[in-house]
Amino acid sequence: MAIYLDCNATTPMAPEVAEIVRKYMIEEYGNSGSRTHEFGMIAKKATELARQQVADIVGVEKNEVIFTSGATESNNLAILGLKSWAKKHNKKHIITTKIEHKAVLEPIEVLESEGFDVTYLDCDESGVVSKELLSNALREDTFLVSIMHINNETGSVQDIDGYCDVLNDHEAYFHVDAAQGFGKYSEALKHDRVDMISVSAHKLYGPKGVGSLIVRRRGFKKIPLQPLMYGGGQERGLRPGTLPVALIAGLGEACSLANKNSERWSQHCQILKDKALSAFSEIGIMVNGENTAPHVLNFSIPDVNSEAAMVALKGIVAVSNGSACTSSSYTASHVLTAMGFNEDRIDSAIRMSWCYQTKELPLAEIIEKIKQYL
Helix, strand or coil: CCEECECCCCCCCCHHHHHHHHHHHHHCCCCCCCCCCHHHHHHHHHHHHHHHHHHHHHCCCHHHEEEECCHHHHHHHHHHCCHHHHHHCCCCEEEEECCCCHHHHHHHHHHHHCCCEEEEECCCCCCCCCHHHHHHHCCCCEEEEECCCECCCCCEECCHHHHHHHCCCCCCEEEEECCCCCCCCCHHHHCCCCCEEEEEHHHCCCCCCCEEEEECCECCECCCCCCCCCCCCCHHHCCCCCCCHHHHHHHHHHHHHHHHHHHHHHHHHHHHHHHHHHHHHHHCCEECCCCECCCEEEEECCCCCHHHHHHHCCCCEECECCCHHHCCCCCCCHHHHHCCCCHHHHHCEEEEECCCCCCCCCHHHHHHHHHCCC
């Protein structure tokens, strides 16, 4: 069976998380909104424990954690949820980047179609957006800056601390899509100038279908978000609907594991990456992106089409050539295009991403197969 190297698309669930999810699906199946009996109380206790476990990753209060269906919903809530406030205060400018996930770019495009002005920051071949570009783009009417933490295609780690410094004297809300980094590389996300953080459980060894939006208060002021849906008033009125207790408990357990193990996990992933870079030098790879996370390697092999390479590697490794969310589309990667690469380099790009559960990479077998195309 192929070795799974597509952890940026989704991670395998941690065994401890799977056990928690099973428990709250089968044994403790109460509705956390039921307050008249012990089944509901047990479910409520589980969701509040998970809320604290998520909060502990970045040092916020647990009442600043809003549970959602995942980072896509969190991104939409953070972006579209500010629309009414922005219109009321005549704030019409948004700043984002050309390398964001579609779950950020598309809701911003919705606001753009409604008359908001959007600045899309460029990046260079490093895949990192400079803080100077952000500083130059800021305007008095800028109400939202949305920049990701770690790019899902290249693994390039963005300068969150630098962006926070730039925004220190500006009132714009700062949203970070942290789907790829939350729990694994969380230090920069602890900065109190980061107002909103989008979280996805299934990128952190948790279950699919759950995530959160962390909404930091500024002193005693709440961020003026409006809900996208109505009915029930759950999650402080920002996200209605019966809470999926089992999934939420799983997210909480995943965060608890990450809090204890992230440094060790990172070291393990970096060892695998160093071995891969050393071995792949034999076939002349070009690494796409700089300042990249330990668990990601995006590279191009001159004159080797990525689709052909993935077919050749079938049965050996499971890899990708871009975002899983856009894999049904054969358009060129908007991320690699924004980095200024030519068509040949983009067409030959392969993304490998692994995790702490990955024991070794079958480097010799990968190289042998790819050599057939050289």
